[in-house]
Amino acid sequence: MSDFVRQLNDYRLTTAEILYHLPDHPALLQSYxxxxxxxxxxxxxxxxxxxxxxxxxxxxxxxVKVANVPIIKPGETRFADAYLTLH
Incomplete structure (x- = not known):
């Protein structure tokens, strides 16, 4: 399945930070x-x-720490903080 089709099926880009103990030095942690x-x-x-x-x-x-964000989402509308007129 292509990435675009997966996104339309509510798949999200997911990032996980995995902390694990080093096999030779169990007191030390490594990040993946x-x-x-x-x-x-x-x-x-x-x-x-x-x-x-x-x-x-x-x-x-x-x-394991997990974060995700939907790539395809509705457009966002923001109102301007100020309205300036220049002559």
């Missing part, structure tokens, strides 16, 4: 940024990625 189109609030793509991480990678997860 993941970004993909996903469906909020269940995030099936992110869940698949995190399941893959837990099964196949050595660094145990510490925390």
């Amino acid at each position: 940024i993941w970004q993909e189109y996903d469906l909020a609030p269940r995030y099936p793509e992110l869940r698949k990625f995190l399941d893959f991480w837990e099964k196949n990678l050595d660094g145990p997860l510490h925390s």
Whole structure:
């Protein structure tokens, strides 16, 4: 499915900051940024990625922060703060 079609089906650009413990130094945390189109609030793509991480990678997860924004949305209307006339 193309990205445009996914956006029309309410997929949103989702960014996750994943903090994980380094395998050789468990007291240290490393950050990984993941970004993909996903469906909020269940995030099936992110869940698949995190399941893959837990099964196949050595660094145990510490925390995951998620943010998303709809790319296609209604236009925004703003009123002017001032009306100036210049002669």
